[in-house]
Amino acid sequence: MSGASRGAHLAIQGLYKRYGDVQALAPTDLDVAQGEFFALIGPSGSGKSTLLGSIAGFVPPSGGRILVGGVDVVSVPPYRRNIGMVFQNYALFPHMVVFDNIAFPLRMRKVAETEIRTRVERMLAVVRLEGMGARRTSQLSGGQQQRVALARAAVYDPPLLLMDEPLGALDKNLREEMQDEIKQFHRQIGATVLYVTHDQDEAARLSDRIAIVNHGRIVQVGAPRELYEAPCNSFVASFLGEANLFPIQSVAPAVDGTTLEIGGGMRLATTRKPPEAATGAGIMACVRPEAIGLNHRTSAAAGNTVEGIVDDAVYTAGMLRYRVRVSDSIQLTVRQPPGHAAHHAIPGERVVLSWRAEDTLLVPRE
Amino acid sequence: MQGRSTLTSRPDGPTARPWSATGFYGWLLAVPTGFLAVFFAWPLLRVVWRGFTDPHPGLANFVTVFGDGPYLFVLWNTIETAATVTVLCLLIAYPIAYVMSKARGMSLQVMAALVLIPLWTSVVIRSYAWMVVFQRRGILNDLLLAAGIVDTPVRFLPGSFGVHVGMVHIMLPFMVLPLLSSMRSIDRTLLRAAAVLGASPSNAFLKVFLPLSLPGVNAGVALVFMTSLGFFVTPALLGGPRHMTAAVLIEQQANTYLNWGLASALATTLLVITLAIYLVYLRVTGGAAEAALAR
Numbered sequence: 001m002s003g004a005s006r007g008a009h010l011a012i013q014g015l016y017k018r019y020g021d022v023q024a025l026a027p028t029d030l031d032v033a034q035g036e037f038f039a040l041i042g043p044s045g046s047g048k049s050t051l052l053g054s055i056a057g058f059v060p061p062s063g064g065r066i067l068v069g070g071v072d073v074v075s076v077p078p079y080r081r082n083i084g085m086v087f088q089n090y091a092l093f094p095h096m097v098v099f100d101n102i103a104f105p106l107r108m109r110k111v112a113e114t115e116i117r118t119r120v121e122r123m124l125a126v127v128r129l130e131g132m133g134a135r136r137t138s139q140l141s142g143g144q145q146q147r148v149a150l151a152r153a154a155v156y157d158p159p160l161l162l163m164d165e166p167l168g169a170l171d172k173n174l175r176e177e178m179q180d181e182i183k184q185f186h187r188q189i190g191a192t193v194l195y196v197t198h199d200q201d202e203a204a205r206l207s208d209r210i211a212i213v214n215h216g217r218i219v220q221v222g223a224p225r226e227l228y229e230a231p232c233n234s235f236v237a238s239f240l241g242e243a244n245l246f247p248i249q250s251v252a253p254a255v256d257g258t259t260l261e262i263g264g265g266m267r268l269a270t271t272r273k274p275p276e277a278a279t280g281a282g283i284m285a286c287v288r289p290e291a292i293g294l295n296h297r298t299s300a301a302a303g304n305t306v307e308g309i310v311d312d313a314v315y316t317a318g319m320l321r322y323r324v325r326v327s328d329s330i331q332l333t334v335r336q337p338p339g340h341a342a343h344h345a346i347p348g349e350r351v352v353l354s355w356r357a358e359d360t361l362l363v364p365r366e
Numbered sequence: 367m368q369g370r371s372t373l374t375s376r377p378d379g380p381t382a383r384p385w386s387a388t389g390f391y392g393w394l395l396a397v398p399t400g401f402l403a404v405f406f407a408w409p410l411l412r413v414v415w416r417g418f419t420d421p422h423p424g425l426a427n428f429v430t431v432f433g434d435g436p437y438l439f440v441l442w443n444t445i446e447t448a449a450t451v452t453v454l455c456l457l458i459a460y461p462i463a464y465v466m467s468k469a470r471g472m473s474l475q476v477m478a479a480l481v482l483i484p485l486w487t488s489v490v491i492r493s494y495a496w497m498v499v500f501q502r503r504g505i506l507n508d509l510l511l512a513a514g515i516v517d518t519p520v521r522f523l524p525g526s527f528g529v530h531v532g533m534v535h536i537m538l539p540f541m542v543l544p545l546l547s548s549m550r551s552i553d554r555t556l557l558r559a560a561a562v563l564g565a566s567p568s569n570a571f572l573k574v575f576l577p578l579s580l581p582g583v584n585a586g587v588a589l590v591f592m593t594s595l596g597f598f599v600t601p602a603l604l605g606g607p608r609h610m611t612a613a614v615l616i617e618q619q620a621n622t623y624l625n626w627g628l629a630s631a632l633a634t635t636l637l638v639i640t641l642a643i644y645l646v647y648l649r650v651t652g653g654a655a656e657a658a659l660a661r
Contacts, residue, residue, distance in 0.1 A: 056562055078561040079570075091559035095577045104573070108564035152563065162562075 007035035007192035008069035008159030015064030017050050024050045026217040027064065032194060037186050039195045039203035042213030048196050051213070052162055055194065057081050068160050084158035084191065086166040090149040092137040098148050099133035105156045123151040126188055143174050150182070154189045161191040167202065179205050200240050212236050235366035237286045244332050246285040257357055260285050264327035269303045270360035284365050289335035291359035294322065294345060295352050303357030308332065310345045320344065324353060417634045420627030427631030437615070437632065441639065444612040447526070448594035451533045455590050456583065458534065459541035467549035481542050489536055493603045496532045497523065524606025532600040537593065541586040548582025584651045588644070595640050612636045
């Protein structure tokens, strides 16, 4: 296993797909580096499956180029593209045992049986299924079937590995366990991975970079932290993590930044500069739930302080999540680690929310 | 197990047994079981009994069947015809079912109608229709003569050619339908997976689609073969004495020669042969059926 050198560079150039008048994929450009773990996320029907299908060869694109390791594969049939793929429902062959499933791509490539044996056994070890080769796939658990699918997709050392919501069918705990395994698996095989999911946590956990897809086009590409901290529009802000988004009624310059009028007599301070000549109609204010302090001693640094009444408080796995009503039309989501705040607010309680002016982001309205 | 022990330990015993679904469904089976017992099992037993007793108790009828007469030949001819018809049906029906399994919407409905509509027409009428096509001055001969392919009309009837064509035509839907249902249950993602993994279309078909369609092949083959063994109308009308099958022979012995003992012995032999073939078939295909169920 020679590591990351085996991954292929993937370049998508002006790729688009139309079904009649419907544009499933707008002309798209994308570059994925050798050995990179790259996620495509977006709501269902956003075009991410069309993009993946084009790369795999099931969806003939209406135009554009797909370069895998510098070679355009658009006119190459799927079985000659030498791309690996893991499917959402695993797509294991039910009439073959585990060994034969993993050996299938090698047999199609006319590899000698003795070498097939060595490589399949090695792959079974990588996915920790030693000694399970003779099992029927129907005798395996969901997680084990997933591992067989991974082994089958990687046994022929494809330089590019596509994964189409591979963990979609698993329950939450198993999913998180498998995420770690996929991460480790990627390190071992070194292929370039293009990973489609609609689970933004999963994408953030696994990927070097993420592309957010909506309405048939890539909206933003970046590292998870970049996308979260500097979303390029309101869709990205609300799709990746939670966001308090406010439509802006008017914009006024202030001493060290801008004051935003958001209705209901509420004003927000931000250090960010709105785009030139913006009246506020095309932009929204965005505040992340973690940025908001609850009943912190108000300090000059806060910049924003509002009062509200707790509508509900929910405890989920190490996080306290409050919905706080600030006015009739405005409700804020606040998230805090429970150890952090000495005081745990209860529904009906009056609280003070505060956050720094630089945590009020400005994003174009999508 | 737990539930059962508490039930039997009750002091008031079986009268206090609670209502259970299985018990109720058991009663639902009473009517069809009774019907089959009276109108199927009992007459069948009478036939077997008669083979050994009519006109005298003993094995005389079976000695005749397995003796020098034409009877064994007719039985063999029956099996051979059924096998040929089955193979032809499979070869013709597989591509039809394959295309249908890929079709959607209107085209599927049209194809389904084309397969099903012949089923609504009586076998007798369809067999007569083939007589019209195949007779000496029939449509086929007219065409052949007009096209100059033959100089004198070909004698298609009576004979095995007409019997085969007629039977294949009649049995075809019974092969298409099980094939279609098993093909439609094949997950198409598996074929995509095969393609990505490097299987050419022909390899994807041979290594993935074909094996997964085998349960339908088994069902269709069993259905068509077993039905063909007992086929009466079509061989009677199109086969004549030169292509006699077991069912025709039995009818002739019973109705024309009133030789009920020999007819019964022939029927019994045909029944035993059918069952034997079926059991062997189950043995051979058992593994495949089990694999299909294990999905």
